[in-house]
Amino acid sequence: MTVYSEILSLTKTRKVHMTLIDPASQDIDRSCGIAMEAEKAGTDFLMIGGSTEINEEAMDETIKEIRKKCLKKIIIFPGSSSMISRYADAIYFMSLMNSRNPEFIVGHQAKAAPYLKKMGIETIPMGYLVFHPGMTVGKVGEANLIDNDGMENAIGYSLTAEMMGMKLVYLEAGSGSPVTVNPEIVSEVKKKISIPLIVGGGIRTPENAKRIADSGADIIVTGTIAEKADKVRDALRPIIDAVINSQ
Numbered sequence: 265m266t267v268y269s270e271i272l273s274l275t276k277t278r279k280v281h282m283t284l285i286d287p288a289s290q291d292i293d294r295s296c297g298i299a300m301e302a303e304k305a306g307t308d309f310l311m312i313g314g315s316t317e318i319n320e321e322a323m324d325e326t327i328k329e330i331r332k333k334c335l336k337k338i339i340i341f342p343g344s345s346s347m348i349s350r351y352a353d354a355i356y357f358m359s360l361m362n363s364r365n366p367e368f369i370v371g372h373q374a375k376a377a378p379y380l381k382k383m384g385i386e387t388i389p390m391g392y393l394v395f396h397p398g399m400t401v402g403k404v405g406e407a408n409l410i411d412n413d414g415m416e417n418a419i420g421y422s423l424t425a426e427m428m429g430m431k432l433v434y435l436e437a438g439s440g441s442p443v444t445v446n447p448e449i450v451s452e453v454k455k456k457i458s459i460p461l462i463v464g465g466g467i468r469t470p471e472n473a474k475r476i477a478d479s480g481a482d483i484i485v486t487g488t489i490a491e492k493a494d495k496v497r498d499a500l501r502p503i504i505d506a507v508i509n510s511q
């Protein structure tokens with residue numbers, strides 16, 4: 265079973281939680297500890313990556329260590345063409361669709377594609393849209409940020425992603441954002457597309473997570489909450505429960 269078909273079949277039965285671990289934010293031991301605790305808290309998939317560029321070797325070492333200790337599938341969430349690893353189960357082959365710089369729309373992808381082909385890793389095409397305030401990814405990715413009332417823009421890009429054949433749409437407020445993507449936008453985008461909808465950035469409470477999931481997100485991503493927590497499992501469990509139990 266491919267990772268994508270696992271995502272699809274899970275999202276048909278309930279809402280899904282993914283934990284993002286950015287290897288640039290801490291050392292390998294801590295990344296590995298977060299992954300183990302997130303797994304125990306009930307997360308469904310582990311996403312490894314972020315917008316601070318790290319090299320293939322660092323990706324390999326982090327993913328190899330996590331794989332030794334965790335059973336959940338590992339999906340790379342790349343910030344650049346160097347953030348790849350043969351040890352992951354899959355990689356989001358993502359396009360930052362609202363970037364001003366074609367490198368983030370298709371350039372890094374063209375550099376990485378021959379290596380990914382050689383590795384034989386599963387690639388999951390994903391349209392990635394960055395919303396206000398965007399945080400680091402908004403700056404690094406040179407995004408024309410979508411405003412929180414930018415409904416038309418959000419729908420236009422999301423439909424474009426689906427019509428281009430992408431398999432997921434990701435609405436991103438930016439890691440560590442003080443606000444989430446507007447739930448009304450989540451709800452309208454969900455009504456328009458038929459591929460799974462991922463939402464992340466600024467989700468730090470069970471209430472936030474439930475609100476976004478109830479609005480229509482199929483998959484909720486959290487990162488910062490676990491990275492900042494002393495007790496990762498205790499911090500994540502109520503959020504994961506809220507996601508899994510939402511409608």
Ligand code: 1GP
Pocket residue numbers: 284436437438439440441463464465466467485486487488489
């Ligand atoms: C970032 O959406 C993710 O790509 C996670 O955001 O770190 O704010 O949870 P947080």
